[in-house]
Amino acid sequence: MKTIAIIGCGRIANGAHLPALSKLDDVRIKYACDILLHKAEAAKEKFPKIENVIEDYHVALADPEVEAVFVLTPNYMHYVITMDSLRAGKNVFCEKPITVNYALSCEMKEEADKQGKMLNIGVCNRYHQSVELLEQLNREGRFGNIYHVVCSFRAHRSIPGLGGAFTTKSQSGGGVLIDWGVHYLDLILYILGGLDGVKLENVTADAYCEMAKDMKAYKYKSMWAEDTKDVENGTNDVDDFISGYVRTNKASISFNGAWAENINPETKETYIDFLGDKAGARLMYGGKFEIYDGETLETIKPEYDIPNMYLKEDAAFFESIDSGVKNRNNIDNILESMKLLDRLYESAKISREIDCNA
Numbered sequence: 001m002k003t004i005a006i007i008g009c010g011r012i013a014n015g016a017h018l019p020a021l022s023k024l025d026d027v028r029i030k031y032a033c034d035i036l037l038h039k040a041e042a043a044k045e046k047f048p049k050i051e052n053v054i055e056d057y058h059v060a061l062a063d064p065e066v067e068a069v070f071v072l073t074p075n076y077m078h079y080v081i082t083m084d085s086l087r088a089g090k091n092v093f094c095e096k097p098i099t100v101n102y103a104l105s106c107e108m109k110e111e112a113d114k115q116g117k118m119l120n121i122g123v124c125n126r127y128h129q130s131v132e133l134l135e136q137l138n139r140e141g142r143f144g145n146i147y148h149v150v151c152s153f154r155a156h157r158s159i160p161g162l163g164g165a166f167t168t169k170s171q172s173g174g175g176v177l178i179d180w181g182v183h184y185l186d187l188i189l190y191i192l193g194g195l196d197g198v199k200l201e202n203v204t205a206d207a208y209c210e211m212a213k214d215m216k217a218y219k220y221k222s223m224w225a226e227d228t229k230d231v232e233n234g235t236n237d238v239d240d241f242i243s244g245y246v247r248t249n250k251a252s253i254s255f256n257g258a259w260a261e262n263i264n265p266e267t268k269e270t271y272i273d274f275l276g277d278k279a280g281a282r283l284m285y286g287g288k289f290e291i292y293d294g295e296t297l298e299t300i301k302p303e304y305d306i307p308n309m310y311l312k313e314d315a316a317f318f319e320s321i322d323s324g325v326k327n328r329n330n331i332d333n334i335l336e337s338m339k340l341l342d343r344l345y346e347s348a349k350i351s352r353e354i355d356c357n358a
């Protein structure tokens with residue numbers, strides 16, 4: 001039996017981890033914590049496995065029964081809560097991104113090593129069956145040499161919680177790149193390199209904060225994270241569009257990402273193309289993929305059910321605590337993705353290519 005605490009009872013807690021953890025028989029949710037106590041209480045109503053609600057996460061850290069905590073708060077709090085939890089001797093599952101920048105992410109890894117505790121990051125797509133299959137097929141040589149990856153994560157109107165934590169750089173670390181690009185670029189690195197990883201060479205990017213620079217004038221039809229918005233007094237200083245180019249030791253990557261853009265909504269693009277000399281694959285983000293085989297002009301659409309990736313990543317976290325073996329979502333295997341985001345932002349800031357090994 002694993003006794004755990006959930007810290008942060010917002011969207012990802014209610015929509016992903018609490019449903020998954022409720023299904024895992026050998027997990028006891030002793031605490032649900034939120035600085036807004038009513039959110040922890042609302043979670044307890046929905047998920048009866050929750051035993052206690054608390055406002056201060058230190059209460060859970062002081063409880064010797066708690067073996068692991070889930071950090072499901074806004075990005076800037078990941079660092080503080082994870083460091084406190086590791087120092088209190090807890091294993092930590094921390095949502096993506098690791099935190100707001102690469103330097104602090106490295107400190108989190110060092111603390112996990114120092115305390116001898118597991119620190120996993122919620123890049124859930126590594127447990128998506130399409131991603132698992134593509135990584136395996138690439139390892140087996142199905143695509144030959146993947147020389148380039150084309151990636152697009154572009155939406156028409158989807159700036160989350162305008163003026164709140166998502167659009168305030170000091171709290172989020174960035175906009176569409178760190179919020180959505182983190183998933184796309186991480187899964188690309190994983191498919192290209194598996195657990196051996198990919199080595200970054202250099203990157204270049206341009207990022208823009210254009211669509212809602214006048215927050216009150218921004219027009220949208222629907223927007224998620226409405227409950228955190230503060231259009232009157234808040235801040236919006238993050239990228240709503242980014243375009244970048246990445247060179248690695250495996251393949252080059254070109255990508256465009258938009259939380260919002262003035263393009264016909266029908267053109268929403270959320271795909272990744274892996275271009276290999278034997279075959280290529282288009283992964284529809286969050287869904288299935290097609291393989292295009294150059295010799296036969298065959299289109300293969302794998303048929304399979306996609307099990308719940310959150311359930312798999314949470315179960316794998318507990319298994320790794322028991323076995324002591326770091327798994328694919330361990331911070332050791334995610335740091336290169338965080339470095340990539342960091343270097344892309346640096347490049348966009350100075351409008352120059354960045355050597356990732358300088």
Ligand SMILES: NC(=O)c1ccc[n+]([C@@H]2O[C@H](COP(=O)([O-])OP(=O)(O)OC[C@H]3O[C@@H](n4cnc5c(N)ncnc54)[C@H](O)[C@@H]3O)[C@@H](O)[C@H]2O)c1
Nearest residue numbers: 008009010011012033034035036072073074075095096097
């Ligand atoms: N894996 C995914 O696909 C995915 C999807 C959505 C969000 N996320 C990540 O999950 C995290 C949370 O996002 P969200 O959409 O659930 O945000 P949210 O704003 O809905 O929820 C965050 C909650 O944390 C609480 N909180 C803030 N500081 C706290 C503290 N010190 N102690 C306890 N509670 C605190 C807030 O009151 C809020 O209820 C973010 O880092 C986000 O990037 C990941």
